[in-house]
Amino acid sequence: MTGLGSRSAAYTAVAAAQCLRRGQAAEMGGLARHWPLLVLSAGDVARMVLCRAVARPRPPAENQLAHCKGASFPSRHTALALLATGLASGSVPAAAGTAVVVGLSRIALRVHWPTDVAGGWLFGYGWLAASRIVADTITCGRGQPRPTDTPRRRPWPCG
Template sequence: MTEKPVSQRIREWLVLGLNNGNANRMPVLLLGIITLGVYVFIQIADEMAEGEIRNLDETLFLMMRVPGDPSRSIGPEWLQETALEVTAVGGYPLIMLTLAAVSGFFIVTKRYGAALYVVLSVGSGALLSYTLKKFYARPRPDLVDHLDTVHTASFPSGHAMVTTVAYLTLAAIVISYLETRRARAYVITVAVLVAVMVGVSRVYLGVHWPSDVAAGWALGAAWASFSWLVVHMLQRHNGRPARWLDQSPQN
């Protein structure tokens, strides 16, 4: 008997899971995102380590520069200032402030599980990003002057990865209160859009190669989905209601 290709087996497994009711949809979807995200990250990392993605990186990188004068970014003068403000959304200071504010709210409302989920998901994602930067030690782009201050290695983009983890984690919390698919889709779309804008701003400012950002997006989505999956499986194991955020200790 001929064994089915891996891609076909994964596709059939996803379809089967999605057709088995609401109880199976979430873990199947999250597992799919985790698998795809890790796969994309590994492929980009391999290409980067072998130097085979350099030409594509340079081509995409220079598309955001004035033809014939790479020292100048494309677009009007105010666009550079806007890019700096957008990129700050994914900076550690703002992420930490947001994390502290959200966690503090959950603590004062006695939603300790939600506070722990946010801190562990985003904190571990930031630690993973820092560790990978140390491991790959890729130099920052050297084609143009950097328009933002940087202190770490280039791969993967910490802004892209941590922003993706943080905003998808927050989106997971918000949609647990929502009933309609349209509302949930809107929240997820906003989270993804913020991550995309921050990632693009890193390339525009000349501090990251496009592959750095793509790898950060992929691994960030995978890590946020992994954290979400762990919480979901703990819910099912403990037999708790789906809205785990509403659960607080009994007085």
């Protein structure tokens, strides 16, 4: 389960979802076409900067059931799983479910403290929400319908 939060899984899921939405993305053009990958990449970098700034050590290596290196707060696997699932599916419940499973697997592997996983959840949700606000601000001013005007909220952006 922890693999769902790896960089390769996260970037592949978001890129595949964009390919499947090719017609929708072509209508958006420019920045909006690549928005989900930009959000994921920027979130990954921001989380890494935060992790290095906090520099929280991991649980003791002798107790870990998987090999990990680097600081532990916030959990990269948890944050990326939430971001990728939210961006790829547009579903908050799916993103939450994936993030819970990945986060709990990171605790079970003893490579993160529970607060690292909670930090990953909060970071992921915060980044996803902030990016949604920015996407709505950028694109909805151009005559596109606001997401709340459509019967089902689509993942990115507006309409």
